Amino acid sequence: xxxxxxxxxxxxxxxxxxxxxxxxxxxxxxxxxxxxxxxxxxxxxxxxxxxxxxxxxxxxxxxxxxxxxxxxxxxxxxxxxxxxxxxxxxxxxxxxxxxxxxxxxxxxxxxxxxxxxxxxxxxxxxxxxxxxxxxxxxxxxxxxxxxx
Numbered sequence: 001x002x003x004x005x006x007x008x009x010x011x012x013x014x015x016x017x018x019x020x021x022x023x024x025x026x027x028x029x030x031x032x033x034x035x036x037x038x039x040x041x042x043x044x045x046x047x048x049x050x051x052x053x054x055x056x057x058x059x060x061x062x063x064x065x066x067x068x069x070x071x072x073x074x075x076x077x078x079x080x081x082x083x084x085x086x087x088x089x090x091x092x093x094x095x096x097x098x099x100x101x102x103x104x105x106x107x108x109x110x111x112x113x114x115x116x117x118x119x120x121x122x123x124x125x126x127x128x129x130x131x132x133x134x135x136x137x138x139x140x141x142x143x144x145x146x147x148x
Contacts, residue, residue, distance in 0.1 A: 009138040013089070016096075016135035019126045020086025023099065027079040035076055041068040047109060056108060078102060086130075089140020093131060093148055100127035 001008040034040065041064060048060035064071045078098070085095035103124040107117060129135075136142040 007138070008133075009135075012130060012133040012135040012137070013139040015126055016086050016089065016092065016130050017139070019099070019123060019130065020083045020088075020095075022083075022123060023079050023086060024083030027076065027083055030076060030079075032076060035072045036069065038068050038072065040075065041065075041072050044109065047112075051109070051111070053108075053111075060109075089136050089142050091147075092136035092140055092142050093134075096127045096130045096135070100124050100131070103127065 003011055006014070030040065045060065045065060045068075048057055048064075051057050051060075079102075082095050082099045082102070085091050086099070103120040107120040107124065110117060110120065134148070136148055142148050
């Protein structure tokens with residue numbers, strides 16, 4: 001593979017780090033107090049209740065609605081862990097796969113919101129490219145430790 005300025009592996013590392021920074025921004029801009037008091041999950045519940053797919057409505061009611069506080073912590077700290085893991089390149093394939101899954105969940109939940117679809121679609125695509133290109137080969141803790 002030929003590339004300008006950096007090697008292909010280095011460009012994939014840039015993409016991985018950028019995705020990690022995107023996850024960190026998603027974590028940073030959330031009003032955590034409101035989320036931990038149920039605001040974020042209540043907002044998602046409103047969206048899920050109006051969803052056109054019964055599987056999304058019933059899945060939300062079974063998995064999320066009974067445990068809003070736990071799910072708020074899961075969302076907040078998953079985004080932080082993904083961001084740190086991708087920026088540092090620590091457990092990168094796991095972070096990329098988990099981020100892809102979380103973005104797909106967000107994408108399906110927010111199917112009516114084009115802005116959210118674009119963001120989550122792009123983040124999912126970057127995760128897929130990072131997995132396929134093994135974006136942990138350069139500038140990562142994984143590479144320094146010889147993992148993966």
